[in-house]
Amino acid sequence: MRAVAGSWDAVLLVALVLVVGVGALAIEGVASPRFWRFVTLEVIPIALIALPMTLVIVTGEIDLSVASVLGLTCTVMGQLWLWGVTSLPVLVAVALLLGALLGAVNGLFVTAFGLPSLAVTIGTLALYRGLAYVVLGDRAVADYPPEWTMGAIAPIPGLTIPWMIIVVAVLAVVFGLVLHATPIGRGLYAMGNNAEAARFTGIDVARTKFWLFVATGAMSALAGVFWTLRYASARADNGNGLELAVVAAVLLGGVSIFGGRGRLAGVLAAVVLLGILRNALQLAYVPANTLTIITGSLLIVSVVGPNVAAMLRERWRRRRPVTPLPQE
Template sequence: MNVIRRVGSWDLIVLLALVLVIAVGAATIEGVASPRFWRFVSLEVIPIAIVALPLTLVIITGEIDLSVASTMGLTCAVMGDLWMHGVRSLPLLIALCLVLGAVLGAVNGLFITAFGLPSLAVTIGTLALYRGLAYVVLGDKAVADYPDSWTSGAISPISGLTIPWFVIVVAVLAVIFAVVLHATPIGRGLYAMGNNAEAARFAGVAVNRTKFWLFVTTGTMSALAGVFWTFRYASARADNANGLELAVVAAVLLGGVSIFGGRGGLLGVVGAVVLLSTLRNALQLASVPQNTLTIVTGSLLIASVVGPNVAAMARERLRRRRPARKSHQPA
């Protein structure tokens, strides 16, 4: 592979930044190198990564879903309400929550594909709607009497490690989404939609149908993240995951996915999820105020939009200079 392209790859830049943050954090902040620290990082990574995987595909097509955290919150509220009304079967409870997530995603997809409404406006609306419905369902109550086998089991560590076993589920999902995006005609169609939806239609891509199912998938995965969130904190509340959409979108964009669609990959996104969680937990361990953490997240979000464009411009300049240099070499 061309060395210049590898050095200019945004995925590689993100992974190098992750290594740098880990190295500096371990050298300057007590506890960053401890297994306990990485347990907290992995617990934070899990729900963000679960939502970031399908959202990556949505943004590559040129759309966005800002209702993901509210979908998680409504899932948690419904999960708590079902539990209070006697649904005590774990498989049934999870299945009903996933169906709910699919329905919520389908609502977004229907408005966007059938009525031609912009995804930004639709999902800002459902962000408020779904969160409001969560409070209607559960109010300000907290349901916290789940069996210990459920709550502790969801976050129990892999044998011999401190990292929770659910990381394996996330890794399997990441592989599945990566294969779909990077090694199938579906993935090529997603990039085509992001670059030019009309051209993709002429090429035979079912643009509206594909986008609809992407939003259904995002809703389903958000519901799964909501189930994990409930078990991790052993509490179903209407305000669960409030504001998490900022962390998810920041990770996807920092991972090199263009907000305009048509560019990006899952390796950089996964690296960005781990990078942001590592940085956030390290700064918290260093007693950095919450307001500063918000400023850091916002700054990285801006950098995630500007950075890939700057990197692309740099690669283009290097590409143009190389033929010019060759043309000046003596025969």
């Protein structure tokens, strides 16, 4: 219990309670069901992408192209709709296949050619966003059937929270079990700590990382489908800048940017914390630029904080007096 109480997850839980409590007392509307509905709608796409991103960063890699994959998925859905494809299951299937393909391109460059994921995904970030503008240009496709758009954000019966949060919860359980309760998850941590040593233990590092990028692309596409239907609009700039929120949530959740450390529970707590904080500050009429500054600052804190905490713990350990052994 002391280990749990002293963990980063516990710190995030305390921060979450404090933000909710202070927000409810200081900002009108934070305690309303309408506020929680908008928080949930905002965190759904971030959580969908953060789930596979957690596994990717645990292995010591990163994918910065996720928001561009989301945007390209939206534009392809819009173009198919303009071409007369009116079946939602077909559009969703095409979107997921496209996202998986885009993720496979990232994974191929990283695993087959040995390129750093940071450089690769910065490049595909620009490439995929550019392709999104090639597909639709500056146009917006916004004439989807109301049953699609309203159905995507329909609440759970008796609640104001949208039903899509159930999908997120189920996927979170799946990713959590894979990461924390299977040999695959232990292999991911091993890769993050020492990829070469993981290879000597029989782990296929390249294949594992490849499929992680595929999963990240597919989940980004699913987030793109939700984004399109929630806003009833397919545009090339959909999700622009969302990768910052995703990476900030993962790192704030306690996942080390260097790999080998982190838990999915902390990431989900950070996603909710950032969503509540952002929506509460919007109710307080805080400018959008200030919100971006806050998100960036939290990203820096999430990277620097664990290192500072580790340094302080080491200093404290060295200063503690050594208890002499009892004499015979």
